[in-house]
Amino acid sequence: MDPIYITELFGTFFFAMSGALAAAEHNEEHDWFGAGFIGFVTAIGGGSLRDILLGSYPLIWVGNVRFLYAILLGILLAGLFYNTLLKLRRTFLLFDTLGISLFTILGTEKALRYGISSEVAAMMGMFTAVMGGVVRDTLLNEVPVIFKKEIYASACLMGASIYLLLINFGVERNSSFFASILVVVIIRILALKFKLSLPKFKRG
Amino acid sequence: MDPIYITELFGTFFFAMSGALAAAEHNEEHDWFGAGFIGFVTAIGGGSLRDILLGSYPLIWVGNVRFLYAILLGILLAGLFYNTLLKLRRTFLLFDTLGISLFTILGTEKALRYGISSEVAAMMGMFTAVMGGVVRDTLLNEVPVIFKKEIYASACLMGASIYLLLINFGVERNSSFFASILVVVIIRILALKFKLSLPKFKRG
């Protein structure tokens, strides 16, 4: 089977699991439906927004029921192994970083197929990766992740830009793909390790 | 005239009325525009989201101006008879239950016409019924109804699943329709009467 398809399914599974865990952490009163709903929108929010903005139908999870099953599995495991999974925070952070890197580049590639400019394609890639989290936080009445995390969405934007630069310079697709994913991962790791952040918008 | 069309118009009218009342209860400072806007999004939110996710154009209220007039009438009556209507809470709860049951099954049917899987169609049916309320609560900065009400969206999901099961087993459409609406209504009444709730996601 197509390795990209497998990876997308796994990414969707993972985002659903982490979304459900985040919901339960935010409010311990959530029942299975509430936590599951949050897991669902976290998993499909970014890709759905991208496809709606592009007018690309059918949406992936609407056209292929396997994505729904991947999400349900993620929610189920999150509920059954809640306490164990919460202890794996560091592992999660790694998966999240891998997930947003991958979704950024895949989203950018998909957008390019619609004949739009590189600049807008990079934004679509970033949306794919982070907007599920934004919808999740908005539903939970929390400050959206992209406004508080150290260099999160901006790392995606940088990765997408590098991918587009490499492609435009004629670098082969697979090399560009892995190089730009590596860039996002490295930026995220450096930002976390050295507590890097972007300059404040409002100066002193 | 088509009885389904009449029912949809009436359901839209009712959701607009209850949305405007909820807005005014939440914040007594709302003016006619503010309460009306909330009534509007409550009425069209669920169906519009379903149609945007399906790529089904034109949206019902965009293509047929009568839905807009049903909404305006609902808002007008809500404002004129505010105090009287608030006393009719129990009646409203009944109408709301009927409304979400009906919109769930109609939404599921519409989704099926787009050739999607039963599982996704059930989710679309549930979205049709409850997402207007979610947008309403998000605009009011409240915890969305689906996260706090006793077995609300999950009752819709169960009703939609039963509808799809019956249809798949070859039961005639009208019988399936009324049976599954009855299921949602009964689940909701039992949940309210016995204060049933789904199991918590996070176990003590």
Place this chain on the structure above:
Amino acid sequence: MDPIYITELFGTFFFAMSGALAAAEHNEEHDWFGAGFIGFVTAIGGGSLRDILLGSYPLIWVGNVRFLYAILLGILLAGLFYNTLLKLRRTFLLFDTLGISLFTILGTEKALRYGISSEVAAMMGMFTAVMGGVVRDTLLNEVPVIFKKEIYASACLMGASIYLLLINFGVERNSSFFASILVVVIIRILALKFKLSLPKFKRG
């Protein structure tokens, strides 16, 4: 070049700038990405929602990268001249009033081209003007502007209605255009000067 196109580009630039400023005022901790993201959704939110509701693809900023550059320029200037710009509040209010007037009528015109009723077209015009601000406020967890500002969205709705009336009575397009923009501006100025507001929905 087309004067309407130039005006749209300038309006987008202005909304991005005012959105980024509003973000930084709301929370001084916003970094460049956070304030810029808010500026971006403020600028494109209304028009994108209108086009998604109409099913009109490609979205303007997706199809034409100049809108993205207008937005980036607005964000850049907002960050560089933050303190100076905040002192120009009165000027901003004027620009905002001009901006929403113009976007209302342009949005109404675009909606009409999709063969929808005048009533729905007027709502689409109002959405074009104010929904970017609603998304901005929802992301900032603030009460959306349309629920607190003196006769804001309702002024747009009145302007759109007058435009449609004039057109229907056979008045020439350009005269209708400027007359209805003037109506919105005058209503807004009167509302601000005399602190006019719509009647409360709930009567004491």
